[in-house]
Amino acid sequence: MFEFLFDPRYYPDIIQGLALTVEITLFGVALGLLLGTLLAIGDIYGGKLVKGAIAVYVEFFRGSPLFIQLFIAVYTVPAILNLRIDHYFLAFFVFGLNSAGYQKGYIKGAMQTIFDDQMAAGTSVGMSRLQTLRYVILPQAYRIVIPSWTNEFCSLTKSTSALAFVGLSDLTAAGISIKAATLQILPVWIVIGAIYLIWITGFSKIMDIIYEKKKIIGVELSTQ
Amino acid sequence: MTDYVMEAKNVYKTYQIKGEKKEDYKIVEAVKDVSLLIRKGDIKLIFGPSGSGKSTFLRCMAMLDIPDKGEIYLGDQCLTQKGIDLNKARARIGFVFQHIYLFRHLTALGNVELALRKVLKLPKEEARKRALDALAEVKVTECISKYPSQLSGGQAQRVGIARALARNPDIILLDEPTSALDPELTGEVIDTLRDLAKEGTTMLIVSHEMPFAREVAEEMIFYDEGHIVETGPPSLFFNAPNTDRAKQFMTRIINRTTRE
Numbered sequence: 384m385f386e387f388l389f390d391p392r393y394y395p396d397i398i399q400g401l402a403l404t405v406e407i408t409l410f411g412v413a414l415g416l417l418l419g420t421l422l423a424i425g426d427i428y429g430g431k432l433v434k435g436a437i438a439v440y441v442e443f444f445r446g447s448p449l450f451i452q453l454f455i456a457v458y459t460v461p462a463i464l465n466l467r468i469d470h471y472f473l474a475f476f477v478f479g480l481n482s483a484g485y486q487k488g489y490i491k492g493a494m495q496t497i498f499d500d501q502m503a504a505g506t507s508v509g510m511s512r513l514q515t516l517r518y519v520i521l522p523q524a525y526r527i528v529i530p531s532w533t534n535e536f537c538s539l540t541k542s543t544s545a546l547a548f549v550g551l552s553d554l555t556a557a558g559i560s561i562k563a564a565t566l567q568i569l570p571v572w573i574v575i576g577a578i579y580l581i582w583i584t585g586f587s588k589i590m591d592i593i594y595e596k597k598k599i600i601g602v603e604l605s606t607q
Numbered sequence: 608m609t610d611y612v613m614e615a616k617n618v619y620k621t622y623q624i625k626g627e628k629k630e631d632y633k634i635v636e637a638v639k640d641v642s643l644l645i646r647k648g649d650i651k652l653i654f655g656p657s658g659s660g661k662s663t664f665l666r667c668m669a670m671l672d673i674p675d676k677g678e679i680y681l682g683d684q685c686l687t688q689k690g691i692d693l694n695k696a697r698a699r700i701g702f703v704f705q706h707i708y709l710f711r712h713l714t715a716l717g718n719v720e721l722a723l724r725k726v727l728k729l730p731k732e733e734a735r736k737r738a739l740d741a742l743a744e745v746k747v748t749e750c751i752s753k754y755p756s757q758l759s760g761g762q763a764q765r766v767g768i769a770r771a772l773a774r775n776p777d778i779i780l781l782d783e784p785t786s787a788l789d790p791e792l793t794g795e796v797i798d799t800l801r802d803l804a805k806e807g808t809t810m811l812i813v814s815h816e817m818p819f820a821r822e823v824a825e826e827m828i829f830y831d832e833g834h835i836v837e838t839g840p841p842s843l844f845f846n847a848p849n850t851d852r853a854k855q856f857m858t859r860i861i862n863r864t865t866r867e
Contacts, residue, residue, distance in 0.1 A: 503704070505710075507697060599712045
């Protein structure tokens, strides 16, 4: 049943699939953090127009399936820009934009729990609002947000199977092709599932260690 | 050259308290036509009932709240005119909060160092030295590497004072620095303030610590319902205030102190 495990012909599929899943997830979470931070700041400081635009953005990315977002990106963006853009490259950005829609909420929530008093303290010592954001508010918000970030990472890792809709092969796609070649349906999915599980659990453990090391002493998390 | 450190001229500030429903909100006139002059070395103490607007006035002085009307001067510089670099001005004003508000991700030392590095742009070594000096001045050298949550209330507030002090500000504004502390911890903070007073630090303090006021304040300011009701030396208030309102308030507060 599990003979395919010892057949080197299937290794490249699994390795490439896992690599794509890992790359897109890590890049997506990182880009999502950057954009999510900007969206959170915009949502706190912005006027009605900015807030409205951010709300539309967030609802679009949270409210529609990821494969549709990928589809739209792949079939409209190159046409609009009149450029040939690699699907792989577009997929990276869609994952980042999608993750930003979720992370904006986490980061804004973390910022709000500390915002008023820490902003007053920061400006009282002569720092600008921007300096206070950079040196006081964000360093605290990011530490508070680490566990939500781990969740985001877990959910994004499993979402990479949507890449199949635009012709990219992640770990799930590797499973589909091995299953077709071997017809060992259940064993293949057990193995693929185990790979996901090991990678996600390992990474989450690392994040937990980082959280424990970096957490602000005495500030307990209430967002999980 | 004047020896004026700060001046408030006809300052007004109102704010809204939102109710449960959108349409029920209350407008609070926290500061109504308040003027105050502080000279170098002055120690003035503002006191009065809670909710009377003392803290709002103090925050206006530091431009942490922007007054609706009126002028705030720091030396010769008018802070309420347009185009002023308020961050630069705030760097010359020390502010101590009632609820302390230390930066929670930084140690006691980090709290004091941050503005020295990022606002005064001092080199690392010099910032550290000045931060350590300020922490020594408030006598918390034993806990410089502790985080805010690991400090007692009294220690935390003294770190808060060191943070305000380290930049050598022209004036320190203190908003009820002891009222959020356990009674047995107020003493150490009062001792610190007494030391600062001896060194001639210019201070405007909102406080109800009456024995302390009597000892160090040159002028006491009785503040009620958004304006200054009466000012005078401590002896005036402890013997015979002119206004009935101040008389009532002093009686209440002195009774409370003796009961304790």
